[in-house]
């Protein structure tokens with residue numbers, strides 16, 4: 001057997017960082033330090049994030065759905081600033097205005113997470129249009145869940161990307177559920193690649209437990225997209241926990257969860273590293289411990305971080321040199337000044 | 339009348355249940371309405387009684403949910419379409435505003451669209467800019483749509499029951515911060531008929547006109563003001579279409595001053611419409627300009643501190659009333 005030509009230790013490290021980060025997000029919520037409870041953990045989906053990010057180049061851009069922490073981390077985000085944003089703090093990526101579901105960072109090509117299912121998908125088609133017209137060799141990658149496979153906007157977007165030969169890759173992270181609805185209750189056709197092919201996209205389905213397979217598929221489709229043949233891939237995985245922090249998944253059995261959680265890309269990569277002799281238990285444990293310490297620090301950082309200043313709420317509604325909305329208190333002062 | 343203690347959420351569920359028992363053409367259609375019981379638990383357990391043909395779980399396809407409801411309403415069913423967040427109006431406005439709202443009129447009165455679009459809005463959960471809005475202004479600005487926004491459990495029940503009897507599309511906007519509110523409610527007889535406002539508190543110094551969750555903020559402000567010797571009247575509009583200006587006008591004429599409070603953004607919003615009407619219709623009685631206390635003209639930020647500061651607070655209402663009365 002020939003070993004796949006991937007950097008599995010690096011993929012493992014990325015996935016472990018995602019898993020541990022998400023565990024700390026859960027802790028942030030449990031400690032009452034998060035901005036709200038609408039926090040969607042990507043535990044179980046690390047293979048998709050790490051594998052596809054590894055196939056992207058620095059100049060590439062992307063959008064994500066509401067379950068996008070892992071993808072952003074895999075693209076090199078600072079977990080401290082991410083956690084601070086999830087805590088609604090001024091030190092966060094979006095100054096505490098966006099939160100978990102609206103995190104973004106233009107320097108890393110993150111055109112934005114989105115709380116509207118499907119809302120970010122057409123943006124990558126627009127980015128592809130820019131890259132084509134501006135002569136860039138970047139591609140744009142749209143990440144979304146299986147739930148978005150039933151949103152009409154996806155198909156309008158796919159059609160345009162194919163029609164105009166845009167450098168776009170659509171990625172469906174199929175974790176089997178949209179909230180409490182298992183995919184077979186949302187559609188009769190789960191062969192998502194066939195839908196994409198019908199529009200003229202190159203399409204593939206891949207097992208998200210196998211991060212190397214994800215990466216290889218993404219590399220192939222990204223190369224096509226860069227050459228003007230847009231692609232689509234569906235990454236199959238399992239959402240280990242509830243939809244958001246309040247959801248205890250009463251709609252599925254413990255047995256289903258136990259079986260689903262066996263589809264663990266992090267554990268599988270670890271086993272592969274051990275069996276290939278690339279790592280041993282001691283070195284992997286040391287790496288995990290180092291990551292745990294790194295992620296622990298994100299909570300401390302967030303707990304100590306400042307909330308945004310009150311007047312900052314009026315900033316960034318419009319461009320920097322534009323007049324800001326008048327605060328209500330100022331307006332009332334003006335009107336009621338005796 | 340028999341009053342029961344009930345939450346806003348349970349009152350809504352009872353209204354759906356009683357409405358579905360009374361009229362077998364009523365169906366509920368939307369995301370997670372069936373097996374899951376609704377994202378905010380309003381349809382919990384209804385599946386057991388009504389089954390999958392009347393509690394219809396859908397894929398995440400909002401424009402089609404509303405459009406399907408329109409078609410069903412034109413052909414014999416009375417759908418209650420559920421939009422999990424009012425913010426998703428962005429996706430469905432064509433089906434709602436161009437289709438549902440205009441069909442009766444465009445087709446010369448041949449047919450109506452007797453459907454209800456149930457949804458919830460407002461702040462209070464740090465849910466961010468796309469899950470916290472107050473978009474009633476969009477609806478109120480669209481002729482052909484009725485609009486109900488209950489503040490109490492009793493109104494939640496009766497306004498929803500009544501919505502299920504109307505000949506035209508009703509947008510029914512609940513407030514996400516009210517679901518767990520528990521209060522005494524008379525589920526047999528509404529305190530006022532559909533389309534009528536209710537004076538929740540009497541007072542001679544100023545008329546405060548509001549609706550939905552802001553009713554409770556206003557009532558709390560009124561209690562504080564009372565301790566300072568100021569008595570304000572608090573009017574709960576209950577429905578924004580129809581809009582009961584008679585009750586508002588009577589109160590403004592009595593008090594000589596008016597304030598409008600709404601959680602939605604100030605500019606071109608519900609409060610703007612109300613202030614304009616009061617100014618036009620009560621001009622001779624007003625001792626002061628009508629004052630609007632409304633949401634800031636910004637998207638809703640996720641930070642809990644910024645979020646709560648972006649909408650009218652009890653303190654701001656109190657201070658503003660005191661300044662209006664120069665006391």
Ligand SMILES: Cc1ncc(C[n+]2csc(CCOP(=O)(O)OP(=O)(O)O)c2C)c(N)n1
Nearest residue numbers: 067115116117145146147148175177178179
């Ligand atoms: C347009 C829209 N409809 C509904 C919702 C509510 N909602 C948020 S996430 C979600 C499920 C999404 O499922 P999927 O796309 O599979 O993503 P996952 O949560 O599984 O990652 C729903 C229904 C929303 N945010 N936006």
Ligand SMILES: [Mg+2]
Nearest residue numbers: 145146177178
């Ligand atoms: Mg999913």
